[in-house]
Amino acid sequence: MKSKSILFLFVLLFIQKAFAESVNISQIDNSSLLLDQNIRVYISITDNKGLPIKRVDEGKITVSESSDEKNFKKVKVQSFKPEANYERGINFLLLLDNSGSMYFDLNGRETSDEEKTRISQAKRAVIEFINSIKNPADKVGIASYNSYYEVYSMPVSDKNKIINYLDEIKKPSGEEGWTEIYSSLYLAAEDFSQISGRKAIIILSDGENRPFYVHTGKPHRDFGKKVFKYQEAIEKNIIEGVSVFTINYGNPADKKDSGLKSISYNTGGVVFDAYNEEELKSVYSKIRERILSEIMITYKAGMEPAEKKYVKVEMTASDNSKVSSTRYYISSMIFGMPLKESTPWLLLAILIALLLLWLLSMIKFKNRNTQPLLEILDAPRGTIVSRTLALTKNQTVIGGSKNADLTILNAPSVKEEHATIVFDQKTQVYALKSKEDVLVNNKPVKTKILESGDVINVGGTTIVFDEGEIKKKR
Amino acid sequence: MSTLMKRVFLCIIGLLAGLASWATVELIIIQQAKFPSYLLFSITLGVIVGIFMSGFFGTSEGIFLADGSKIIKGIITGIIVGTIGGTAGFLIGQAILFAAGNNLAHSVSDINKIALPLTRTIGWSILGIFIGITEGIRSFSFRKIKVGFLGGMLGGITGGLAVEYLPRILDNLLVARLVGFLSFGFFIGIFYGIIEKTFSLGILKLLNGKYKGKEFLINQKRIKIGSSSWSDIKLSDYEDIDPIHAEIFVKRKNVNIRNKSKESIIKVNDDITEQKELKFEDVIQIGSAKFIFKYS
Numbered sequence: 001m002k003s004k005s006i007l008f009l010f011v012l013l014f015i016q017k018a019f020a021e022s023v024n025i026s027q028i029d030n031s032s033l034l035l036d037q038n039i040r041v042y043i044s045i046t047d048n049k050g051l052p053i054k055r056v057d058e059g060k061i062t063v064s065e066s067s068d069e070k071n072f073k074k075v076k077v078q079s080f081k082p083e084a085n086y087e088r089g090i091n092f093l094l095l096l097d098n099s100g101s102m103y104f105d106l107n108g109r110e111t112s113d114e115e116k117t118r119i120s121q122a123k124r125a126v127i128e129f130i131n132s133i134k135n136p137a138d139k140v141g142i143a144s145y146n147s148y149y150e151v152y153s154m155p156v157s158d159k160n161k162i163i164n165y166l167d168e169i170k171k172p173s174g175e176e177g178w179t180e181i182y183s184s185l186y187l188a189a190e191d192f193s194q195i196s197g198r199k200a201i202i203i204l205s206d207g208e209n210r211p212f213y214v215h216t217g218k219p220h221r222d223f224g225k226k227v228f229k230y231q232e233a234i235e236k237n238i239i240e241g242v243s244v245f246t247i248n249y250g251n252p253a254d255k256k257d258s259g260l261k262s263i264s265y266n267t268g269g270v271v272f273d274a275y276n277e278e279e280l281k282s283v284y285s286k287i288r289e290r291i292l293s294e295i296m297i298t299y300k301a302g303m304e305p306a307e308k309k310y311v312k313v314e315m316t317a318s319d320n321s322k323v324s325s326t327r328y329y330i331s332s333m334i335f336g337m338p339l340k341e342s343t344p345w346l347l348l349a350i351l352i353a354l355l356l357l358w359l360l361s362m363i364k365f366k367n368r369n370t371q372p373l374l375e376i377l378d379a380p381r382g383t384i385v386s387r388t389l390a391l392t393k394n395q396t397v398i399g400g401s402k403n404a405d406l407t408i409l410n411a412p413s414v415k416e417e418h419a420t421i422v423f424d425q426k427t428q429v430y431a432l433k434s435k436e437d438v439l440v441n442n443k444p445v446k447t448k449i450l451e452s453g454d455v456i457n458v459g460g461t462t463i464v465f466d467e468g469e470i471k472k473k474r
Numbered sequence: 475m476s477t478l479m480k481r482v483f484l485c486i487i488g489l490l491a492g493l494a495s496w497a498t499v500e501l502i503i504i505q506q507a508k509f510p511s512y513l514l515f516s517i518t519l520g521v522i523v524g525i526f527m528s529g530f531f532g533t534s535e536g537i538f539l540a541d542g543s544k545i546i547k548g549i550i551t552g553i554i555v556g557t558i559g560g561t562a563g564f565l566i567g568q569a570i571l572f573a574a575g576n577n578l579a580h581s582v583s584d585i586n587k588i589a590l591p592l593t594r595t596i597g598w599s600i601l602g603i604f605i606g607i608t609e610g611i612r613s614f615s616f617r618k619i620k621v622g623f624l625g626g627m628l629g630g631i632t633g634g635l636a637v638e639y640l641p642r643i644l645d646n647l648l649v650a651r652l653v654g655f656l657s658f659g660f661f662i663g664i665f666y667g668i669i670e671k672t673f674s675l676g677i678l679k680l681l682n683g684k685y686k687g688k689e690f691l692i693n694q695k696r697i698k699i700g701s702s703s704w705s706d707i708k709l710s711d712y713e714d715i716d717p718i719h720a721e722i723f724v725k726r727k728n729v730n731i732r733n734k735s736k737e738s739i740i741k742v743n744d745d746i747t748e749q750k751e752l753k754f755e756d757v758i759q760i761g762s763a764k765f766i767f768k769y770s
Contacts, residue, residue, distance in 0.1 A: 037511045303515070305506045336647040338503040346497040353494035357530060360486065364540045366684045377679075377766070441757040442743045453682030453764030455757050462755060464681050464766075 021053075021317040022046050023061075026243050026268035026294055027198065028311055028329040033301055039065075039329065041297045042084065042198065042268070043313050044290050052293035055082045060316045063299055067306035069326070075299045084296030085198045089137025090288070091155040094126055094162075095188055095203040097249075098144040098169050100177030102206055106276065107251055118249060121277040122204055123166045129284035130159045138288075143191075145184035146172045147212045148221065151191055175216055181209040181260055183228040185244060189236040198294075199242045200269070202287055204280075206250040208257040230259030237267045239330060245269040245287045249280055268327060305338050306331050370468050372430065374398075374406060374421070377455070377462040383409050384461060391430065396421040398458055406463070414459035421450070421465070430465065432456060477677060477689045477770070480538055481667030487537075488629075488663030489656050491530035495523045496655035500648075517564050520601060524560025527605045527659060528552035531666075535609050540685070543703045544612075551612040552605075559604020563597040563630075591638035595631060598638070602630015602662050613706065615694035621673050625666035632665070633658030674770045676729050678722070681757070681764040684711045691770060692729055697722040699760055700734075714738060715761035725751075729767065731758060 022045070029040040041063065045053040058080045064072035096102075102119040105111040114120055130140055139155035142165050152165040185203065192199050211227045212220045219225050237244055246264045248256045252275055264271045270290065274280040301309065309331040314324040372391040376384050389396070389406050398406045401416040408414045419434040430450045437444035439457035448454070452467035499519055509515040532552025536545030606626020610619030636657035644650035674691040690697070690707050698705040702717035709715050716735040723730050732749040733740045741759040742750050752758075752767040759765075 034512045034516070037513070301512075303507050303509050303512070305503070336641050336651070338506055339500060339648065342501060342504055346500050349497035350494050353490045353497070353530075357487065357490050357533060360483070360490075361533060361537045361542070361545050363537075364685075369686070378768075442753070442755050451682075451764075453686075453757070453759075455681065455755065455766055457755065462766075466682065466686065 020321075021048055021315070021323060023313055023315040023323050023325050024268060024270075025311065025313055025325045025327040026291070027241055028327055029241055030301070030329040030331065031196075031241070033331070037300050038078065038298050039301045039311070041299070041311055041313060042294045043297065043325065044294045045315065046290075052290045054293040056295065056315070061295075061297070062314045063297055064312045064314070065299075065302055066310040066312070067302075067304045069310045069328075072310070072312050073302065075302070077297055077299050079296075079298040081296040081298075083293060085292055085294055086135065087137065088197055089135060089139060090291050091139045091141070091192070091195050091197055091199045092288075093141040093143060093155060093188055093192060093199075093201045094129075095184065095201055096122055096126070096142070096144045096169065097146075097179065097203075097205045097207075098172060099146040099179040099207070099210075100172060101179075101250075103171055108254065118206055119169070119171075121280065122249065123169070125277060125280040125284060126166060127163055128281050129288070130162055132285060133159060133288070139195075142166065143184075143188055144169050145180055147176045147178040147180060149180065149184040149187045151188070154191055155195060175212065175218075178212045178215055179205075179207055179210040180212060180220075180228070181205060181257060182230045182233045182263075183211070183223060185233040185263060186228055186236045189233070189240045189242050192242050193240050198291065199240070200245060200287070200291055201237070201242055202245045202247065202284065203260070204247045204249055205257060205260060206248075206254060208255050209259055230263055233259075233263050234266045237263065238328070243268040243291075246271040247280065247283050248273045249275075251275065266327075301331070307337060369466055372423075372468045373466050374456075375464045375466055377464050379408075379461040380411070383411055383459075385409075391421060391423065394423045394425070396423075398456075398463070400459075408459055408461050411459035411461070414461075418458050419456070430467070476687065477667075477671055477691060480689070480691075481664065481671070483537065484531075484534055484663035484667045485660050486663070487530050487534050488659030488661070490659070491527045491662075492656035492659030493652075494530065495526040495659070496652050498522050498526060499655070500651070517561055520564035520597065521557055521560035523655075523658075524556035524558075524563065524601055524604065525553050526556070527601070527662065528556030528559060528608045530659070531605050531662065532608045532612065535613070538688075539708055541703070541708050544708075547612055548609065552608045555604050555608045555611055559601050563599075563601030563604065564594075566597060566600050591635075595634040595638055598634025598658065599627050599630035602626040602628075602633065602658075605630070605662055606666055613694065617673075617694045621670050621693055622666065624673075625669035626662060628669070629662030629665035630658075633661035636661070671770055675724055675727060676752070677768045677770050678707070678758070678765040679768060681766055683763055685709075692722060692724070695724050698734070709761070709763050712760075713762040715763065720758075720760050722752075728752075 024044050025041055026044050027042040032038050045056055047053050062074060063077055064074045066072040103117050105116045106118060111117060136157060139157055140159060140162050141153050141155035142162050143151040152168055153162060188201050213225055213227055244264050244267045246260050261271050272283040274283045308328040310326055310328045312324055312326045314322055317323050374389045374391065376387045397404045397417050397420050399416050399418040400408055400411060400414040404417060415436065419432055419438045422431050422433055432440060432448045432450055434446050437446060440448050441455055450465045454465045456463045456465065499522060502519060502522060506515060529549050529552035532548030533545045536548050603623050603626040606622030607619045610622045637654035640654040641647055641650040670691060670693055674693040676692040678690045680686055680688045697707060698718050699707045699720045700718040701709055701715045705718055716738050719735045719738060720740050721732050721734045729752045730749060731752055739746050741747060742756055754769060756767045757764055758767065
């Protein structure tokens with residue numbers, strides 16, 4: 001008797017818990033964080049019968065933010081907008097299971113009556129759902145998955161177009177019939193990145209995730225040997241701001257995918273079970289009602305550096321108990337996370353940069369040459385051997401001969417001994433002498449006393465005469 | 475210093491500017507929590523980078539000319555222009571992000587992967603433009619401003635992409651940020667140098683004296699040569715040079731020289747000249763200094 005009472009109390013508690021008022025963060029929109037510091041949190045509130053509540057006293061709701069999921073700091077709510085999604089509409093992407101098992105009847109048996117297959121029932125439910133949408137701001141898209149994810153149309157206003165696309169969902173053949181749930185949800189979220197506003201994927205599934213590679217041992221056409229984890233689908237949908245609503249369709253005895261449940265829970269969606277066509281039709285409407293009744297809360301975000309920021313929405317229920325929901329949004333800056341603390345190395349780096357700049361400014365690039373020399377300024381390729389020639393002799397011959405002091409090769413216009421630089425010991429002066437005209441400072445001459453910086457052109461080779469420090473010796 | 479050496483120097487200055495900017499940005503982002511908004515935080519980072527980059531690049535011309543007063547003026551101009559550039563760079567990038575808004579980015583990942591790096595790269599290129607035009611503003615040269623605009627923009631785009639995308643490629647964020655900033659400075663230096671040389675109408679190369687070998691690009695409409703700090707080519711260790719002795723000027727894309735001194739002469743190819751259009755390998759003598767004119 002005692003054990004029966006305990007069991008009764010336990011069941012009572014379970015029922016009470018199962019149908020207590022609840023608050024759920026369905027989406028966090030941080031896309032305008034950089035522009036206006038605002039975070040928009042969409043919450044759905046359900047009553048003790050599990051039905052959505054459209055309006056609630058603002059005073060019963062508190063919002064707090066945390067960088068570590070432990071220490072939450074209450075934030076000031078900027079605005080509180082019930083039924084936030086009605087005006088701007090909802091973008092639905094209906095993701096239908098098109099695996100082999102969807103062509104069985106509800107009891108999992110093969111059937112010759114196509115109308116009794118799960119896929120036909122699902123298509124009829126989808127048509128009813130689409131026809132029930134009267135808000136022109138709502139948009140619907142359609143995609144299917146089996147071994148491969150296929151999108152027929154991303155959300156559009158033209159509902160008939162989507163209904164027509166249902167005919168394109170054909171029975172899979174051969175190895176097409178596996179069930180890639182996680183990868184498909186990942187790809188669907190990726191496709192959703194092109195669309196703004198409130199985004200929801202409604203995925204219909206009649207079983208578990210059965211990846212192509214795991215079951216066939218063959219690399220997948222699109223991902224090779226990669227097998228998607230449900231956590232990847234969660235992360236992707238959170239980043240893209242998509243809520244995943246799951247409909248488990250089929251026989252109550254069918255196995256349900258636990259990862260899919262987790263995806264829905266973590267992305268702000270809900271899991272529904274539907275065991276016949278009528279239930280399926282009502283589930284689609286429930287999901288839409290639930291999203292429509294969402295409340296949008298706007299608040300100014302804090303500036304603590306974090307890769308993720310956790311948002312907690314807490315509500316005082318009618319029995320004064322507290323119910324809450326926590327989710328995170330991505331808050332990393334483009335430069336990434338800062339160092340934990342300042343380090344002297346950073347100051348040192350600044351000082352080193354400044355010091356090196358100062359040292360650069362000290363370099364004067366002075367001419368250190370003290371000897372008289374000839375320096376080749378420009379020469380056609382392959383005509384000279386070295387760039388400089390020290391003037392150590394009293395006579396320095398420039399010419400095409402190999403015996404010349406400065407040989408200019410492969411230049412037909414250059415004579416064997418084209419010009420000579422003569423040093424007069426008495427006057428300590430260098431002069432150029434030649435039988436032919438030689439360009440010195442762009443002017444043809446046969447003789448010229450050279451000054452430092454004079455430019456001699458011999459057969460296209462430009463030579464500069466540099467006196468060095470000779471003047472000091474005079 | 476040859477024009478090649480000048481380009482190497484510009485790259486070194488760019489790397490040093492990148493090092494200083496990186497370290498300062500690291501010190502600022504540690505203080506992120508103290509900022510009132512992400513917008514102000516980001517603008518502050520832009521201003522800091524602008525000040526360091528423009529300040530460092532502002533010294534470049536003074537360093538090439540070995541002119542201390544030009545270095546100081548360059549730093550001051552650089553800090554002012556960099557502050558404006560950093561703010562403008564980020565705000566314009568931000569404005570584009572506003573304008574593009576929902577048309578470009580529909581989700582956080584869109585914003586983080588495409589819109590934000592793209593618009594911020596535009597911001598970096600605008601910052602690059604301001605860094606590039608610093609010298610043009612200091613020397614009141616429209617031609618130099620044009621060169622700086624193009625060089626700074628190309629460097630800013632390339633460097634900006636490095637700053638934005640390297641942290642996504644490299645695992646060590648600190649290293650990625652350092653490499654990103656070094657790349658930003660380096661690319662501005664390299665592109666400024668390339669554009670400056672490409673757009674110049676010729677080179678004057680010193681042939682004698684203490685600064686023999688130093689090359690001066692003809693990249694502005696008027697270049698004053700003399701011993702004064704006001705001259706663009708300052709000849710401080712040469713004899714018989716007046717404060718403003720000669721002027722190189724560009725007329726219908728031809729380079730000319732004229733004597734600006736009443737007391738002293740100038741020579742072109744050993745002939746006393748008042749004004750002359752320069753031809754390839756003409757030798758100019760101003761006081762004891764000799765230059766050769768070459769096409770760049």
